Amino acid sequence: MLDPTICPSCGDRAEAPTVRQGLLVCAECGHSWPFRRLPLLALTGPSGAGKSTVGPLLAERLSDRVVVLEQDVLWTGGLRDDVDGHPTFRATWLRMAAMIHQSGRPVVLCGTVVPPEFEPLPERVLFSGIHYLALAAEPDVLARRLRARPRWRGWDEERIAEMLRFNDWLRQQAAGLFPPVELLDTTRTALEETVEKVVAWVEQVLATD
Numbered sequence: 193m194l195d196p197t198i199c200p201s202c203g204d205r206a207e208a209p210t211v212r213q214g215l216l217v218c219a220e221c222g223h224s225w226p227f228r229r230l231p232l233l234a235l236t237g238p239s240g241a242g243k244s245t246v247g248p249l250l251a252e253r254l255s256d257r258v259v260v261l262e263q264d265v266l267w268t269g270g271l272r273d274d275v276d277g278h279p280t281f282r283a284t285w286l287r288m289a290a291m292i293h294q295s296g297r298p299v300v301l302c303g304t305v306v307p308p309e310f311e312p313l314p315e316r317v318l319f320s321g322i323h324y325l326a327l328a329a330e331p332d333v334l335a336r337r338l339r340a341r342p343r344w345r346g347w348d349e350e351r352i353a354e355m356l357r358f359n360d361w362l363r364q365q366a367a368g369l370f371p372p373v374e375l376l377d378t379t380r381t382a383l384e385e386t387v388e389k390v391v392a393w394v395e396q397v398l399a400t401d
């Protein structure tokens with residue numbers, strides 16, 4: 193089974209996977225088996241701070257070491273829930289990333305998320321660590337970038353104001369979250385320089401986790 197939440201012996205799917213001494217353990221039949229427990233890298237931050245622009249360049253630069261994915265691709269159908277923190281959406285991403293990890297390369301997930309949305313989920317045990325780097329920007333710059341987006345993306349003033357509040361909150365709270373979120377301000381940074389800094393962050397995580 194590529195999905196680490198499914199027991200290869202009895203086929204049970206664990207609602208809450210158990211990891212003991214580096215092995216997955218089936219609560220149903222007791223079978224245990226090895227799996228790759230890799231770090232997950234979350235490139236987060238408010239919309240308009242540059243995640244989607246950085247993503248493709250990151251994929252190009254690090255294609256031999258990580259798998260870069262855009263979170264919004266699963267923001268659809270039943271996963272697009274109204275529940276606070278979107279636990280079904282988040283848990284599905286953790287299962288997906290853990291499955292991709294079985295091919296040996298850590299996932300860099302580009303999309304807005306904060307530690308309290310991933311850390312309490314049962315699937316968290318499938319990763320050695322989840323590391324967060326947030327791209328952020330000064331509010332006027334962020335608002336200008338969001339207002340310039342095509343209409344179909346739905347950035348009305350109310351939604352922009354909500355994103356600015358999140359940006360403020362993140363810039364103030366990042367260091368105090370658990371685990372702490374690293375901040376990278378993109379207000380006055382050229383795209384190439386931002387990419388360099390994100391690449392350096394990925395390389396540092398890969399070297400230490």
Ligand SMILES: [Zn+2]
Nearest residue numbers: 199202218221
């Ligand atoms: Zn089993």
